[in-house]
Amino acid sequence: MSSFYDYSVTKRDGSQLPMGSFQGKVVLVVNTATGCGFTPQYKDLEDIYEEFHDKGLEILDIPCNQFAGQTPGTDEEVHEFCTLKYNTKFDQMKKSDVNGETALDLYKYLKSQKTFEGFGKGPKALLMNTMLKKIDPDYKNNAEIKWNFTKFLIDRSGNVVARFEPTASMESVREAVAKQI
Numbered sequence: 001m002s003s004f005y006d007y008s009v010t011k012r013d014g015s016q017l018p019m020g021s022f023q024g025k026v027v028l029v030v031n032t033a034t035g036c037g038f039t040p041q042y043k044d045l046e047d048i049y050e051e052f053h054d055k056g057l058e059i060l061d062i063p064c065n066q067f068a069g070q071t072p073g074t075d076e077e078v079h080e081f082c083t084l085k086y087n088t089k090f091d092q093m094k095k096s097d098v099n100g101e102t103a104l105d106l107y108k109y110l111k112s113q114k115t116f117e118g119f120g121k122g123p124k125a126l127l128m129n130t131m132l133k134k135i136d137p138d139y140k141n142n143a144e145i146k147w148n149f150t151k152f153l154i155d156r157s158g159n160v161v162a163r164f165e166p167t168a169s170m171e172s173v174r175e176a177v178a179k180q181i
Helices: 041-055 075-086 105-113 123-135 170-180
Strands: 008-010 016-018 026-032 057-063 151-154 160-164
Touching (some): 026 041, 026 170, 041 057, 151 170, 160 170
Antiparallel strands (some): 026 151
C-alpha cells in the first residue's frame, strides 16, 4: 500500500516536488481555477496559509483546467493571477489533471483515501447537484473530483484526514486545519 509521501507533482519550472518533503507538516491539497465561481476561495486559502504556515501548514495548489475550461492560460499566467489578485504566498504547481486516465497519481491516491460524500446543503450545493446530474448521472457514487477547489487535508503523519468539496465553508476548512496544527 502506498502513502501520500510516495508521490510527487510537477512544479511550474518543470522540476519534481516530492510529497516526502512535507513529512511532519500538515498539507492542504487543492485543485484550483482562475475563472471559477469558487476562485474567491483563494483569499480564504491565503488567510489560512498566513495563519498556520509558521506552525507547519503547506498548501499544495494544483491548477486544473478539466472543469468547464476555467483555468485558461499558462502556468506563469495562473501564478501571476494568484499573486496579483489574491497576494498568495503559497506557490502554484504545473497545471494538471485530477480525473481520468491523465490524472496525477497523487490525485488517484487521494480519491482512494477519501471519496465524495456530497455537497452539503445550501444554494451552492443545490446548484452543484443540479449541474453534476447533467454531467455525470452517477456522480454521487464515485470518488472523482467534481469541481474546482476540492480540498484534501493531510495530517503530519501523511494520513488523508478530510476531503472538502468546493461548497464546504472555508471556516470548516480552517477549523480542520487548526485541529491538525
